[in-house]
Amino acid sequence: MVEPEKQRARYIAGTEGAPPVPPPGGYHGAKRVQTAPPSGAPVISTAEATQDKQPANVIGWVALVAAILFAVVLLGTLLSGGTDALYGVTMLTLQLVVLAVVIAALFSRRGRVLAASALIVTLMLNVATVGAMSALQTSASGNYEGEKTEEQKHEEAYPGIKDTSSSTVLAQPSLEEVRAQSEEMLAEIRDRLSTQFGYTWTEAGTENLRPERNGYGGESMLVQYTSVPWMTNEPIQDYDRKVAVMDVIEEVVTEYGMYGLYSFNEPSSGMDDAIQEKFYGSADPREQNTWEYYSDNYPDPLRFYAVLYDLSNDPTGEFAGEREAQSARTGEPLEGLQIYFLAPQLLSEADREEFETRMQEYPGS
Numbered sequence: 001m002v003e004p005e006k007q008r009a010r011y012i013a014g015t016e017g018a019p020p021v022p023p024p025g026g027y028h029g030a031k032r033v034q035t036a037p038p039s040g041a042p043v044i045s046t047a048e049a050t051q052d053k054q055p056a057n058v059i060g061w062v063a064l065v066a067a068i069l070f071a072v073v074l075l076g077t078l079l080s081g082g083t084d085a086l087y088g089v090t091m092l093t094l095q096l097v098v099l100a101v102v103i104a105a106l107f108s109r110r111g112r113v114l115a116a117s118a119l120i121v122t123l124m125l126n127v128a129t130v131g132a133m134s135a136l137q138t139s140a141s142g143n144y145e146g147e148k149t150e151e152q153k154h155e156e157a158y159p160g161i162k163d164t165s166s167s168t169v170l171a172q173p174s175l176e177e178v179r180a181q182s183e184e185m186l187a188e189i190r191d192r193l194s195t196q197f198g199y200t201w202t203e204a205g206t207e208n209l210r211p212e213r214n215g216y217g218g219e220s221m222l223v224q225y226t227s228v229p230w231m232t233n234e235p236i237q238d239y240d241r242k243v244a245v246m247d248v249i250e251e252v253v254t255e256y257g258m259y260g261l262y263s264f265n266e267p268s269s270g271m272d273d274a275i276q277e278k279f280y281g282s283a284d285p286r287e288q289n290t291w292e293y294y295s296d297n298y299p300d301p302l303r304f305y306a307v308l309y310d311l312s313n314d315p316t317g318e319f320a321g322e323r324e325a326q327s328a329r330t331g332e333p334l335e336g337l338q339i340y341f342l343a344p345q346l347l348s349e350a351d352r353e354e355f356e357t358r359m360q361e362y363p364g365s
Contacts, residue, residue, distance in 0.1 A: 060111025060118075063102045067118035070098045071125035078130050095127045155216040159358040161345055162215025166359045175209075175225055175346040178302055181256070182227045182341035185304070189252050189339055190230060196248060197241070204231040204332035204340075212345055221355050222345045229340035231332050237312045239286050245337060246293055249306050253295045258304060264292040281313055289313040301343040309335040 074091075102122055105115030160166055173181075193199050207228050214220035236242055250261045263269060265280045265288055273283040281289035291308040311334060314320050323334045332338070347355055 058111075059101075059105045059108050060114030063098075063105035063111070063118040064114045064121070066098050066101050067121040070094060071121055074125055074127070074130040078133060091127055098122060152217075154361075156214075156218035157358075158214045158216050158218065158362060159221040159355050160214065160362075161212060161220055161222060164345070166356070169222065169345070169347055169355070170352070173300060173302075173346075174352070175223065175348040178225055178341075178343045178346055179207075179227070182225075182302065182343070185252060185256050186227065186230055186339060186341070189249055192248050192252060193232075193245060193337075197245070199232040199234055199337075201230050202233055202331075202333060204229040204338055205330050221351050221358075222347050225341075225343045225346050227341040229332075229338055231338040232336035233333055235310065235312075235333075235335040236308055236337055237310050237335075242291060242308060242310075245308075246291075246306065249293070249339070250295075253304055256297075258295045258297045258302070261293040261295050261306070264294065265290065281319060287313050289319045301345060303342045305338075305340055305342065307338045309338070311335045 073094075077091075099122060102115055102118045105111040105118065108115070160169055190199075190201050194201070205228065208226040210224045210226075211219040212222040212224055236245060246261060246263075254260055264271065265276060266285055267273075267276075267283065276283045276288075279290070280292070281287070285291065289310050291306075291310075293306040295304045296302060309323060311320050311323065320334070326332065327334050
C-alpha cells in the first residue's frame, strides 16, 4: 500500500502524474465554451436595435397611405369626367412622387410588407390605368366635351358638309323629291318586269335615313337616303333571261334621265379577275353567283343598284350560307333580282329654313 505522502508527491513533483491530454475533438458530451466577441466590435442592445428599425416602419405606412390617397384622387377625377386632367402635369408629378416613396419603402426591411401592398395599389390604380378607363367611358358615351375648345364645338355643330357650299346643298333635289322619284321608278321597273316575265315582288327591307357626318367631328342636317329594296320571289338563273331583265331596267332608268346601266361584274368593268372571283364567284358572267349593275343621274345625287343573286352557280354552298344569313335578318328571298336607290347628302324640305339660318353663323360657307 502506497503511503499518502508518496502518492501526493507523485502528482506534484513531475509531469508523470498529470491528467492525460484530451483526445482530438475533446471528450464526448463535453460543453463547449463560447468565445467572446472581439473587443473592438460594438455591442448593440435590443432597445437600440428597435429604435433604429422604427423609421423604416413609418416609411412603409407613408407609402401605403400615399398610394391609397392618390388612387382615391384618380377615381374622383374619373367619376367627375375630368379625362383631360388625368394626363396633366400635376397628376403625372404626383404619380412620380408616390412611386418614389413606394420604392424607398421597399428597401426598408420592416416597411417592405406595407410597401408591397402600396405597390399593388399603385399598379392597379395609376394615371395610365385610370386614364384608359376614362377614355373607354368617354368613347362609349360619346362625351368629349371636356377636351374641346369653344371653336371646336362650334365647328362640330356645322349643319352642312365640309367643302360643300350651302348653295350646292340648297340647289340639289330635296329628300322628299328624291324619295318620290325613286319610288316611282321602282314601281315602273316592277310593273314592266312583272308584265313581261310574270315576276312577283317582296320588300327586302325598309327605308333607311342615316345622318351624314359634317367633316368636323359631328353630324350635319343632311341625310343619306336608301329606298325600300324590292326583290323578286322567283329565281333568275338563265343567262339570256338575266340579260333581258337588265335591258328592261335600262330602258326605264334612261327614260327618267339617268345614265345607262354599268356592270361591275362583267370583264368590261376593268376589274381584275381575282377580285371578280372574290366578289361574284367567277370572272365569267355565265358562272357568277352575283350580278351587280349601277346607274346614276350625276350631278344629281340619285344612284340606282340592280343586284341579281343566283344559287345555281354556287358549287361550294358557301354563297348559299351567306344568303341564308341575310334572309334570316331581312326576310328577303334567297335568290332573285333586288333593286333599290341610294342618295347621299339630302336636305329635307322641312329643315331648309333652319339650315339657312344656322349656316349664317359660318361666314364663307
